[in-house]
Amino acid sequence: MADKPIEGEKRVFMTGNEVVAWAALAAGAEIMYGYPITPQNEIMHYWTRLAPKYGRKFLQTEDEISAGFTTIGGVLAGRRAFTATSGPGNTLMQEPMSMAEMMRIPVVQVVTQRGGPSTATVIYSQQEVTMTCFGGNGEGARIVYSTSTHQELFDYTIKAFNTAWKYRFPTHILGDGYQSKMRESLTMYDPASRGIEMVPTEPYVAKGGVPGIDRDPNHLRNTYNTEDELYDVVMGIMSDWEKYAPEIAEYQEFDAEDAEVLIVAHGVVTRAVQAAVKELRAQGKKVGHFRPVTLRPLAEEQLRKRAENAKVVLVVESAYGQLCKIIANSLYGLTTPIKKVLKPGVGVTAEEVVEEVSKLL
Amino acid sequence: MSVAPKMPKCWRPETKAHKFCPGCGHGLVLKALGEAIDELGIQERTVFGCDIGCSLLAWDFFNIDTVQTHHGRTTPVITGIKRANEDVIGIAYMGDGGGYAIGSQHLVNAATRNEKITVILVNNTNYGMTGGQMAPTTLPNQKTETSPYGRDVEATGNPTQGPEMVAAITPDTAYVARGTVANVRQLKKFMKRALENQISGNGFSFVEVLSGCPTNWRTNAAETWKFIEETMPQYFKIGEIKVPGEKKEG
Ligand SMILES: Cc1ncc(C[n+]2csc(CCOP(=O)(O)OP(=O)(O)O)c2C)c(N)n1
Ligand code: SF4
Ligand SMILES: [Mg+2]
Secondary structure (H helix, E strand, O other): OOOOOOOOEEEEEEEHHHHHHHHHHHOOOOEEEEOOOOOOHHHHHHHHHHHHHHOOEEEEOOOHHHHHHHHHHHHHOOOOEEEEEOHHHHHHOHHHHHHHHHHOOOOEEEEEEOOOOOOOOOOOOOOOHHHHHHOOOOOOOOEEEEOOOHHHHHHHHHHHHHHHHHHOOOEEEEEEHHHHHOEEEEEEEOHHHHOOOOOOOOOOOOOOOOEOOOEOOOOOOOOOOOHHHHHHHHHHHHHHHHHHHHHHOOEEEEOOOOOOEEEEOOOOHHHHHHHHHHHHHHOOOOEEEEEEOEEEOOOHHHHHHHHHHOOEEEEEEOOOOHHHHHHHHHOOOOOOOEEEEEOOOOOOOHHHHHHHHHHHO | OOOOOOOOOOEOHHHOOOOOOOOOOHHHHHHHHHHHHHHHOOOOOEEEEEOOOHHHHHOOOEOOEEEEOOOOOHHHHHHHHHHHOOOOEEEEEEEHHHHHHHOHHHHHHHHHOOOOOEEEEEEOOEEOOOOOEEOOOOOOOOOEOOEOOOOOHHHHOOOOOHHHHHHHHOOOOOEEEEEEOOOHHHHHHHHHHHHHHHHOOOOOEEEEEEOOOHHHHOOOHHHHHHHHHHHHHHHOOOEEEEOOOOOOOO
8 A cells, every 4th residue: 555645745737626635635634524516526536546545535425414424423533534515515514514613623624615505506606605604503613714726725725634633623625616627737745745744633532441440431512501501612612713813814915015905805716816916016006915815714903904004995706795794894993995896606807806996996 | 301209298398409418318207207297187286396416407398387406305395395285296306316315314204204295216326417426326336436446335335225215114005116217118107106196195106217327327328228227127126116005017
């Protein structure tokens, strides 16, 4: 059996789904649980072909509720376990994800956003932002990385396992169908070759020894008897969340410092916005871009600082205001007006962004 | 000049040619169903529900009110309609993934409650619409996109015996059969009996149909038919499994 999936570094040209499968292998993911859905399928297809060669496992479940809960089981057994889904599958996974949130179970979920609501399209959207960040009957104690390139898909898939196991919050890679299906160049690497140490995992159950004799039994629960009891538990989760949020939050800025128009966009849309900013700057226009890499938690302070100095904030997204809600909430109290370009289920080009900004200047 | 082939009366000519791949079995299943509906004279009362799977391509197939539901959820949607309006003849049309995997709880519970609906399930041994992954009905050692080295029954179990399961959990007033697109006349008879069981208010009715998916099987016409006629019946027995108060055929 081959030892390391990737030795050192390797320059490749492949689809985003293939990238995720390789990244999970490189990260030492031990088991994937999944259910077919477009545009996620090929993550499973590559995983089922590659995994046996490296002693990794796979289970195709009967649906996504089961895929989410079996992933929880894999984590409880102390394995680096993950799942991947999209659209209506992500909807079904909200039940297991809310359990993971409540019980601090470090599952990794890859989401390849497709059009919604309902079955809609199998192609592309950014309409799973609200659901991935806040789905289920909880407070949204979830870490969400919104990737924009294949290199990031690789980097952040590896990172997701480490973030999840370090902080013990469910962690999500929020991609989309365009990233899944398009081919792009990137460098794959063995994390160790870059000095990335994988955070060790540990079992929650079957830890060895006789419970009650050699050690205390681990009684894991998600049900509480009174309002006050629940309040303490949720406040405990949220106080950890608040404590770690600043060190988890990531963002990128492009000419944001002196921007009069500050464009906010995430995921693949940032690529159009970055190109638009370049062009507008060449025209001498003071336009910049703030790109949250983590949608949960958001790099709120930095965003506020930039927005405060701008004349207008322009939110651009392939959804009808899902990012905008998060941004507007973070900018509460500032007087900078927020404009929107909302294109649910449709891609955004640099030309469109240039045109929209030109209307504002 | 080409002459249009004879179509069932309840088909919608404007949406033909249909959207399935060339050589797909779904068209033959819907032909048998269309003729059964015609012969029973129930076009007006029928509500057709299609699942997400290649059955979704039938959303505008008939001159019949049709609702496309979610993957696996056609059975409860049709159940809901039937419970609210008993005059309706409710048909839930789905694939083997939709019926036996994601929608299995609905199939089991609708059958247990003996819902007065008709479920028609197309068994093509894979997830057709999503590009050929393993389904509950995938045969032992059959290669699919998620069983690239062949289905390992030790790790993933044996092909689901759907009609046998439904027969085991339904009362004597239910109708259960397994037909095949290789025998459309017999299939139509099974469809008619299933629908009659609903029309008479007797109970649940369920027909599984062995069908071809040449696109994902990557088979030519001869290989496709060989698989349907010779290989699939080795695992899936064709015939009536439960007939209220009657002698079974098959
Ligand atoms: C909740 C949910 N999960 C997954 C999917 C993706 N999906 C669409 S069709 C399909 C499989 C269809 O297979 P089957 O039911 O066997 O029908 P066939 O296409 O083979 O006729 C799947 C998994 C979905 N639409 N919704
Ligand atoms: S993919 Fe298979 S089941 Fe679907 S339409 Fe094509 S041949 Fe038929
Ligand atoms: Mg099928």
